[in-house]
Amino acid sequence: MDRELTRMAPSLERCLALVLRSFSEGGCEADIPDVAGSRVWLRRAPREADEGSPPPDLSALLGTLARQALIAEAELTPKPGLVDRRGSGSHTDLSLDLMRRSAFAIEPFIRHMAFQSMDDRPSPHLRTTLAAIGRAAENAMLRVTNGANTHKGAIWTLGLLAAAAAAGRDELPLVRGHNTRSRKINPVAIARTAAVIASFDDLYESAPNAKRQTPNAPLSHGQIVAEKFGVEGARGEAIKGFPHIIEVGLPVLRARRGAGAPESIARLDSLLSIMAHLDDTCLLYRGGALALQTAKQGAATVIEAGGASSERGRKYLYALDTRLLELGVSPGGSADLLAGTLFLDAIERHQIQIGSVGAASL
Numbered sequence: 001m002d003r004e005l006t007r008m009a010p011s012l013e014r015c016l017a018l019v020l021r022s023f024s025e026g027g028c029e030a031d032i033p034d035v036a037g038s039r040v041w042l043r044r045a046p047r048e049a050d051e052g053s054p055p056p057d058l059s060a061l062l063g064t065l066a067r068q069a070l071i072a073e074a075e076l077t078p079k080p081g082l083v084d085r086r087g088s089g090s091h092t093d094l095s096l097d098l099m100r101r102s103a104f105a106i107e108p109f110i111r112h113m114a115f116q117s118m119d120d121r122p123s124p125h126l127r128t129t130l131a132a133i134g135r136a137a138e139n140a141m142l143r144v145t146n147g148a149n150t151h152k153g154a155i156w157t158l159g160l161l162a163a164a165a166a167a168g169r170d171e172l173p174l175v176r177g178h179n180t181r182s183r184k185i186n187p188v189a190i191a192r193t194a195a196v197i198a199s200f201d202d203l204y205e206s207a208p209n210a211k212r213q214t215p216n217a218p219l220s221h222g223q224i225v226a227e228k229f230g231v232e233g234a235r236g237e238a239i240k241g242f243p244h245i246i247e248v249g250l251p252v253l254r255a256r257r258g259a260g261a262p263e264s265i266a267r268l269d270s271l272l273s274i275m276a277h278l279d280d281t282c283l284l285y286r287g288g289a290l291a292l293q294t295a296k297q298g299a300a301t302v303i304e305a306g307g308a309s310s311e312r313g314r315k316y317l318y319a320l321d322t323r324l325l326e327l328g329v330s331p332g333g334s335a336d337l338l339a340g341t342l343f344l345d346a347i348e349r350h351q352i353q354i355g356s357v358g359a360a361s362l
Contacts, residue, residue, distance in 0.1 A: 062162040063111025068354035069343040070103035073335055075356040076267050081324030082335055090330040093148045102141050102150035109137035113159045114166035127200035134159050153336040156234050161340055164193035187344040191241040198238035221285040231279040249274050249341035261309055264357040268308040275299035275334045282332035291329040
């Protein structure tokens with residue numbers, strides 16, 4: 001099997017890029033070898049509807065929501081250390097326009113992750129297919145950003161959640177009034193399904209002596225940080241069922257809305273609450289333990305002072321932003337989980353669109 005995997009996997013990556021491009025041009029079904037020597041069927045999804053109208057199928061809806069969640073996260077302002085409407089935050093290679101373009105580049109791949117999961121169940125085969133599509137999404141992202149890593153972590157998070165939301169479904173219960181109770185499409189059920197998918201190894205990446213697309217490629221930032229600091233990273237978050245979304249981000253978002261806070265404040269406090277609890281590998285990679293401790297303590301201080309809507313909270317928020325800029329770090333992992341929070345929130349509320357909000361009046 002290892003020899004077969006070595007021979008076929010690079011071909012799989014190239015075929016995916018060509019096939020997904022043909023989908024957007026009205027192509028047909030594709031049958032290509034998978035890494036286990038059987039077949040990967042990449043089915044053509046219907047064309048998406050015009051912006052503002054309901055997407056034509058479940059996979060298109062999930063792709064659209066993922067893209068909108070990414071843009072809504074990017075445009076949320078002010079965020080400590082992150083790209084927002086004010087500027088590039090701690091980044092020298094990113095901008096708000098680049099984040100938007102990246103989100104649009106990623107959308108068709110998230111859509112096809114969802115499409116491949118319809119009428120399917122979590123399995124090693126599905127995990128490997130999704131991983132291959134995810135790598136193709138990363139390549140598309142890098143092309144439109146001239147090599148900048150805008151959303152690598154978000155591809156993993158939103159790809160898994162979209163696939164989990166679509167797994168075993170072939171209709172649009174999210175928006176058309178179907179019996180959603182029996183379909184178990186609530187955020188907790190989706191996160192649990194995503195956890196099962198994430199628990200399987202990617203057969204391509206985990207095979208001994210398998211040739212990667214980039215031989216001798218260095219470890220990812222998350223792998224480096226996991227080895228150095230002993231944290232779990234993005235995969236650990238997924239395998240545990242995205243606790244920082246389910247137990248932190250979503251409850252705070254709901255609570256702030258319930259208390260009458262503006263949507264921008266609800267989202268900011270959701271982000272800050274995630275930051276206060278998450279061992280963010282982006283912070284650890286760029287600034288080590290000091291950066292992580294600074295971000296977690298600073299975010300917790302804002303929340304304890306009443307959140308972004310309070311006078312004291314605003315003071316601490318801007319102080320945290322200044323400090324992260326001085327350190328040259330940003331909580332990118334927390335931003336990815338906020339996007340996941342907005343994505344699952346939209347599903348829970350049966351929305352077909354995630355709107356961006358203006359800068360918070362602080």
